[in-house]
Amino acid sequence: MSLLTTNYLTPTGREEAWRFTPLKRLGGLHDGTAKVGDRQSLSYRGSASGVKFERISRELATSPVETDDVVMQRVREGAHNVATLTIAANTEVAETITLSRSAQGLDSAEFSRVRIELGAHARATVIMENTGDAFLAEDVEFVLAPGSNLTFVSLQEWNTGSTHLAKHHAIVDRDASFKSITVTVGGSLVRLLPSVEFIGQGASCELLGVYFATEGQFFEHRMFVDHKVPNAKSRVNYKGALAGQGAHTVWIGDVFIRAAAEGTDTYELNRNLLLSDGARADSVPNLEIETGEIVGAGHASTTGRFDDEQLFYLMSRGIELSDARRLVVRGFFNEIVTEIGDAVIQDRLMDRIDNELAKAGS
Amino acid sequence: MSTLEIRGLQVSVNTDAGAVEILKGVDLTIKSGETHAIMGPNGSGKSTLAYSIAGHPKYSITGGTVTLDGVDLLEMTVDERAKAGLFLAMQYPVEVPGVSVSNFLRTAVTALRGEAPKLRTWTGEVKDAMEALKMDPAFATRNVNEGFSGGEKKRHEIMQLELLKPKIAILDETDSGLDVDALRIVSEGVVRAKEANNLGVLLITHYTRILRYIKPDFVHVFANGKIVEEGGAELAEKLEANGYAEYVGS
Ligand SMILES: Nc1ncnc2c1ncn2[C@@H]1O[C@H](COP(=O)(O)OP(=O)(O)OP(=O)(O)O)[C@@H](O)[C@H]1O
């Protein structure tokens, strides 16, 4: 058991950052009433040279940045150590590095801290596989030294009943690129906060994601991209599908182009497919620009239903309605799922998407 | 031997302002091996006829019947009509993002045949069909109609016609937007499909050009939601020379 000593400001639900989140369903993670256990469910598989995984005690692992999220503040104070994955400078890790979960439970919460650091010109792909039962609050930090390149895939394939709050914060230095692919298809409540902070010119990020919420599920993805230096590039593309009573998704895309960030190039996109009545998709792109000297800045957000013309075209070739719908939904997600680049995982996710669709009976 | 029989077909389109009547009693019979050309002014209802036979949800049938070999098509879902042997090559083929042509074709042929085709022979069939229509093999991995040029979409429609082997095909302005070479290649595809399967064809067109490759047995003039005149191939020449003035006056 961790003892929390600080009094944090408990969100009321009126704050901008919490206005969509059903606080009652957080199991007390936001107000400090959650019982916190001592689990460390994350484990590392792999033996590549130049890659080191270790747990560093809290005292020796100060965070490079403060966090303004109250749950993450509690996590930072409550977690005893930081699971740290370090990729040495100039190391190109050919095989995918997998971080997976085990031995979890719903009776008490786990506070987890993770840091992934890439030395200069290092290059790696890390997959975090989140399966099983979760009552988890997790603070993940990425530190990308100049010229490094990280692809981070996080798969939320939680069992029903799981609650998962996480922040994924990347600090991206000169000419480094960060690509994240977030997949959320399981759990009762998932709230992810992917954020990127550019600290060197020529840095870039690509934040991709898919989510599929069915009856009663709440999935929130709230990004923040902070262009505080010149000539950085960001791309955001999230796609979601919803089916069933009470399915609710939230996508927030905050992009901030500060006065110093001349030459910024940014575009963000969120598309939602509403597959039944009774589901709700909130989508809020938000661009704040303090300099006019930019390459480009744009955003788009769409929420639509099945396209009758597409279904008609497929069916006119003999394909049954349910198969036509499956093709269209798979097609919708395909663009992003193929970016994962692992056929086994991609097939598993597409099967899961088929199942969600079948379960929703649409 | 198959027969598509359209009797007294009346169709309206559902709009925000209510139902608008488009087809006002169409009678037409198409048998295996026959080629019927339909020509008529823009907006006269030719695509409406094609879509309503295929079962597009935008249209409501308000009267008449459509049967294929005596079986009521209008009672069937869109996919059931295709399984019964109907094919529609669309005037504006639809893009389906994220679905590859090869996946689409495999799913369609599996649905039509009731079982998955043997992978080896099927791959060969697709390759041959693409070659015959001078389509780059790369199209197999591209998404259905996505980013295809107008002419490429039409070739893709006729490639499906050859692969899916229907009994009766409705070709809605398949010749529009084709360059001279593509017109010949696509027409040859239709002729091959006719010869291979004794296909019956209903060909909607604005131009006599395509009729030089695909010889019509019958030409029907369509105006104001119905057939207003019928004749042989010579009628098409007359229309090309004189236009539709004599048919559209009130
Ligand atoms: N949603 C709609 N609302 C109102 N009118 C419609 C709607 N859909 C179709 N129509 C009308 O139905 C009529 C017939 O259209 P259709 O597409 O069948 O014509 P067509 O003969 O195929 O023309 P074209 O030669 O230009 O392809 C047109 O006048 C069209 O404007």
Ligand SMILES: [Mg+2]
């Ligand atoms: Mg038309």
